[in-house]
Amino acid sequence: MRYFVSDIHGEYELFRKLLVKINFSNQDEMYICGDIIDKGDSSIKLAKYISSFSNIHCIIGNHELAFLKYYHSILETSPSDFEEVLKKLQAYFSDDECLLDWDLVDWFDALPAYIESDDFICVHAGIPLDEHQRLLSLSEVSVEELVHDRRFKDPNVAHNSPQCVFFGHTPTDSICGKSKVLGYRRNSKIPPKTIKDYYKIHLDTGAWSNGVLGCICIDTLKVYYVKK
Numbered sequence: 001m002r003y004f005v006s007d008i009h010g011e012y013e014l015f016r017k018l019l020v021k022i023n024f025s026n027q028d029e030m031y032i033c034g035d036i037i038d039k040g041d042s043s044i045k046l047a048k049y050i051s052s053f054s055n056i057h058c059i060i061g062n063h064e065l066a067f068l069k070y071y072h073s074i075l076e077t078s079p080s081d082f083e084e085v086l087k088k089l090q091a092y093f094s095d096d097e098c099l100l101d102w103d104l105v106d107w108f109d110a111l112p113a114y115i116e117s118d119d120f121i122c123v124h125a126g127i128p129l130d131e132h133q134r135l136l137s138l139s140e141v142s143v144e145e146l147v148h149d150r151r152f153k154d155p156n157v158a159h160n161s162p163q164c165v166f167f168g169h170t171p172t173d174s175i176c177g178k179s180k181v182l183g184y185r186r187n188s189k190i191p192p193k194t195i196k197d198y199y200k201i202h203l204d205t206g207a208w209s210n211g212v213l214g215c216i217c218i219d220t221l222k223v224y225y226v227k228k
């Protein structure tokens with residue numbers, strides 16, 4: 001089974017609870033649409049845990065991008081003093097009970113800005129559209145736009161490219177008043193059978209702000225929630 005999640009924001013225990021709830025195994029795959037760090041108090045513990053799974057695929061959100069910009073900026077000023085660089089990076093996550101190490105820095109640095117397949121695309125915030133309401137080619141969109149675009153979450157922003165876009169970045173209670181996964185159907189008269197019957201799915205249920213972590217399985221279209 002393939003599961004999609006977003007914006008876990010350092011909520012390690014809540015994420016563990018979700019894996020138990022969906023009975024996640026090494027036969028399954030999971031895709032995380034960025035922002036695993038900051039806000040909650042277990043960013044590094046969560047990132048280390050996620051990075052230990054070869055079947056969990058993560059992209060960057062604006063919070064990982066901000067951290068990576070900081071990392072590259074201090075590399076420029078003290079490029080050879082690795083101990084000093086690592087100390088500064090560890091201080092970035094000073095509230096964390098677990099310490100950042102170089103393996104994890106390299107893991108963050110290698111995260112992609114998007115994942116694209118025949119039936120879905122994962123981005124953190126959104127993808128700009130062309131004048132025909134088609135998604136712009138991802139290679140033409142800047143990472144900044146992919147992680148910050150706040151237009152895409154608007155229920156009126158629809159696209160007619162064939163893939164379903166998974167995204168997060170803004171808690172869905174600001175759209176519909178509830179912490180739930182929001183699926184936008186291409187045709188509201190026909191019950192959805194596959195993920196391609198949705199043009200976008202908004203995943204950020206506010207794990208940190210509302211204590212709810214949602215997840216959708218795209219092989220069954222079933223939605224799961226865990227609460228703090």
Ligand SMILES: [Mn+2]
Pocket residue numbers: 035061062063124168169170
């Ligand atoms: Mn975000």
